[in-house]
Amino acid sequence: MSYTITVFGLGFVGLTTALAFAEKDNKVYGFDMDAERVKMIKAGKLPFAETELDTALLRHINKNFTVTEEPEYAVKKSDFIFLCVGTPCGEKGEADLKYLYSAIDMMASVLNDNKYRVLVIKSTVPPSTTLEGVIPYLEEKQLSVGDKFTIANNPEFLREGHCWEDMINADRIVCGVYDEKGEKMLQSLYENFHIPFFAVSLNTGEFIKYLSNTLLATMISYSNEMTKIADAIGGIQIKKAFNILHLDKRWGGCNMTSYVFPGCGYGGYCLPKDTQAMYEKAVSKGYEPKILENVIRVNNIMPKFMADKIIKIANKTDTIGMLGLSFKPGSDDVRDSSTAKIIRILLDEGYNNIVAYDPIANKPFAKEYKFNEVNYCNSIKSLCDKADILVLATAWDEFRDIDKKYPSKKIIDCRYFLGWQSDDSSDDYPL
Numbered sequence: 001m002s003y004t005i006t007v008f009g010l011g012f013v014g015l016t017t018a019l020a021f022a023e024k025d026n027k028v029y030g031f032d033m034d035a036e037r038v039k040m041i042k043a044g045k046l047p048f049a050e051t052e053l054d055t056a057l058l059r060h061i062n063k064n065f066t067v068t069e070e071p072e073y074a075v076k077k078s079d080f081i082f083l084c085v086g087t088p089c090g091e092k093g094e095a096d097l098k099y100l101y102s103a104i105d106m107m108a109s110v111l112n113d114n115k116y117r118v119l120v121i122k123s124t125v126p127p128s129t130t131l132e133g134v135i136p137y138l139e140e141k142q143l144s145v146g147d148k149f150t151i152a153n154n155p156e157f158l159r160e161g162h163c164w165e166d167m168i169n170a171d172r173i174v175c176g177v178y179d180e181k182g183e184k185m186l187q188s189l190y191e192n193f194h195i196p197f198f199a200v201s202l203n204t205g206e207f208i209k210y211l212s213n214t215l216l217a218t219m220i221s222y223s224n225e226m227t228k229i230a231d232a233i234g235g236i237q238i239k240k241a242f243n244i245l246h247l248d249k250r251w252g253g254c255n256m257t258s259y260v261f262p263g264c265g266y267g268g269y270c271l272p273k274d275t276q277a278m279y280e281k282a283v284s285k286g287y288e289p290k291i292l293e294n295v296i297r298v299n300n301i302m303p304k305f306m307a308d309k310i311i312k313i314a315n316k317t318d319t320i321g322m323l324g325l326s327f328k329p330g331s332d333d334v335r336d337s338s339t340a341k342i343i344r345i346l347l348d349e350g351y352n353n354i355v356a357y358d359p360i361a362n363k364p365f366a367k368e369y370k371f372n373e374v375n376y377c378n379s380i381k382s383l384c385d386k387a388d389i390l391v392l393a394t395a396w397d398e399f400r401d402i403d404k405k406y407p408s409k410k411i412i413d414c415r416y417f418l419g420w421q422s423d424d425s426s427d428d429y430p431l
């Protein structure tokens with residue numbers, strides 16, 4: 001069965017969703033508010049680095065996938081509307097849902113016509129948002145769910161750097177549904193993905209996403225806390241200790257071990273905001289989650305822990321070379337990057353000679369953070385020629401042997417990355 005689908009928001013999740021449905025022979029319209037992003041996608045160019053998504057875009061643009069500037073027209077024709085807009089961290093740490101509601105405003109006038117549709121929230125929203133926020137919002141607009149349209153959520157579990165593979169070959173598809181009709185339509189839409197499909201209640205669908213992200217954040221903060229303990233005791237080979245831990249058969253060789261590894265804190269778009277939003281949601285419902293509170297606290301102290309290691313060996317006249325600016329290897333996403341937090345501390349402490357290099361994230365980092373004091377280099381060599389101290393902040397594969405190539409340099413390895421065997425599988429490297 002082939003459907004017509006409109007996707008709101010063409011970021012990592014929305015563009016991947018749109019192209020995956022196009023790949024499965026649906027007709028897909030995509031809409032985004034960001035004019036620069038729209039222009040690039042229309043020209044067949046990805047607005048961010050993402051392997052395999054570039055070729056999927058070229059396969060489908062202006063064929064099964066059309067970028068539209070008329071969202072109402074697209075919604076009118078569609079059987080499904082997927083909301084994939086951002087849900088950033090609000091002022092008090094809560095999920096800010098303004099983009100979600102603005103997208104709903106844009107389609108509200110169309111939802112009451114005689115075509116039956118499924119409105120699907122794919123953005124990450126805290127449990128109870130659909131029932132207690134979105135449905136009442138629609139009702140205020142005289143749009144009653146279950147009558148002419150239904151609502152569902154469909155959390156996304158993809159990892160940046162693996163967006164296409166993670167969506168096309170997902171481990172599971174989860175849909176929080178309002179009614180049976182919505183469940184059946186979603187099941188039919190996903191049928192030719194041949195992936196285990198689970199229909200659950202609306203709140204459960206939303207909860208599962210946070211179950212996943214807060215567990216990942218917890219494993220990272222756990223590893224970082226243990227590393228701080230090891231550091232305080234002394235004489236502990238941290239990399240070796242974690243590598244040996246990973247050999248335990250109870251992990252079953254799963255890729256989750258890459259999260260049970262120390263570093264300079266989790267970053268990126270999702271783990272920081274989702275852990276914080278889940279904490280705030282629990283507090284607003286009368287429960288103070290102690291584990292999450294400390295997961296966040298440990299994460300917040302990690303950049304200072306690393307900066308202190310640098311400060312211990314650096315003079316204020318030294319040039320400090322930051323290797324890696326994106327929040328993880330394989331991505332040019334610099335949102336909530338640990339490197340930015342370390343640089344901020346160094347600048348505040350008067351270490352003003354900083355050079356930086358990332359294989360693909362120099363430009364987005366410079367645009368996002370506007371550190372006037374930082375000079376960007378276009379190769380590892382040019383950075384190493386200038387720097388007195390090297391700080392390995394993102395575990396890019398091309399940094400693997402800098403300790404051997406530059407044996408005279410002092411190196412702070414924030415990712416416990418150097419000295420790994422070259423045959424370590426790439427999925428097992430530290431995040």
Ligand SMILES: NC(=O)c1ccc[n+]([C@@H]2O[C@H](COP(=O)([O-])OP(=O)(O)OC[C@H]3O[C@@H](n4cnc5c(N)ncnc54)[C@H](O)[C@@H]3O)[C@@H](O)[C@H]2O)c1
Binds near residue numbers: 034270
């Ligand atoms: N990035 C990830 O790895 C990932 C993984 C799973 C889930 N998520 C969740 O998916 C959602 C989207 O994340 P993302 O990384 O794709 O975000 P993103 O910032 O890359 O993209 C969001 C897009 O939405 C657009 N937008 C905002 N308001 C709009 C509107 N009213 N109409 C149309 N477009 C609008 C923005 O211009 C932007 O292009 C978030 O809730 C996020 O938490 C992200």
